[in-house]
Amino acid sequence: MTTDSLLAAQARPAERLPLGLAWLALGAFAIGTESFMIAGLLPVLAADLQVSATHAGQLVLLFALSYAIGSPVMAALCARFGRRPLLIASLAAFSGLTLAASMSQGFAQLALARVALGLVAGVFLPTASAVAASMVSPTLRGRAMAIVTGGGTVAVALGVPLGAWIAGWGGWRTAYLLIAAVAALATWGLAVGLPRGPVSTPAAVRTPAWLVVREPGVLPALLTTLLWATGGFSFYTYIALFLSGTLGFGAEGVSAVFFAIGVAAAAGTAAGGWATDRFGADRMAQGFALMLVVILGGLSFSAQMLPRGLALPFIVGLSALWGFAGWGFGPAQAVRLIRLAPDRAPMTLSLNASAVYLGIAAGSALGGAVIDLIGVSALGWVGAACQLAGLGLMLRPTTKAEAALFSGNAAEPALPGRRHCPR
Secondary structure (H helix, E strand, C coil), X not given: CCHHHHHHHHHCCCCCCCCHHHHHHHHHHHHHHHHXXXXXXXXXHHHHHCCCHHHHCHHHHHHHHHHHHHXXXXXXXXXXXXXXXXXXXXXXXHHHHHHHHHCCCCHHHHHHHHHHHHHHHHHHHHHHXXXXXXXXXXXXXXXXXXXXXXXHHHHHHHHHHHHHHHHHHHCHXXXXXXXXXXXXXXXXXXXXXXXXXXXXXXXXXXXXXXXXXXXXXXXHHHHHHHHHHHHHHHHHCCHHHHHHHHHCCCHHHXXXXXXXXXXXXXXXXXXXXXXXXXXXXXXXXXXXXXXXXHHHHXXXXXXXXXXXXXXXXXXXXXXXXXXXXXXXXXXXXXXXXXXXXXXXXXXXXXXXXHHHHHHHHHHHHHHHHHHHHCCHHHHHHHHHHHHHHHHHHHCCCCCHHHHHHHCCCCCCCCCCCCCCCCC
């Protein structure tokens, strides 16, 4: 680099992350709190709605399926709308539906509200990630997406236990009212704080999902996401049973581990975003996947091979590390998908979100089968096997089409409408 070019580079101000990302993160926090908090409210909901706890548990499945199936469908239906008004409208709808859910007088009404909430969440979250990536240069894309996904991570760490505490104090309806208020605040923030941009939603975004899946490398990447979520949630769904069955933990011990996982997940999201920008999406996704293989395998090894007193610090520590690596994988994987189809980021991210929620459902079913057939201490081995399969997909030889896609591009490709919010 010449002296003049070096001086010119030094004269350019460092790019800053836009404030609009904070409002996107707050919206993700509201959605994440509602979607995860419901699991902790099932006993209270069941008693209030006069249904069994098992029947009330269908509320979790309904949201997951609605999100998984509806997200790519809604992305295609809403492709003709600008991203900025779509974000504002979907989050406003989420706030209104949460308010309606708080007034449900029966199980059927609440179930219908959760289906609708899953649909609008499936519109907001992938669109928010795509907009976050388009608001910054490629060198900051991982950190921008980590901020948005970090809103959901903070919801797990703080919003979920806080919502459970509020529900214990004022009932589950009070918790829903507060979530509606947070979503309404985030909607206002997006309306006044999200920049308007001159770029319209590109026509490529309107491509049907099945054509997007045929893009080079997209299907293997989505299968990787599915395996990541399946392996992770085969353990996480039953972590309370794992801790009680292997260490004899009660409710207080389990809550402490949940909090540790949430804090570690928040740190992992931030670290994953920074490391993706610094070292590259492929390298970090593979690194986190390898960590998850070791961590999940280590959990079952500690439970089955070590005496309880020695296993305790290993299991607690590895559980927290699972939160760090599991959530650190997310930003890197999202950037990988955006890179594969930059002009179709909303659809690819919608499909990625669908793969996550399908993985959550599959992981829950797989984990339950493992407990019935082998025992709770074997959950880690199964989770590690899923992560290893996902790592194998990432390490597979690159096809000619994928190589041609990135030939001559050392840096990540820019998205349409960079530094602006497409409308």
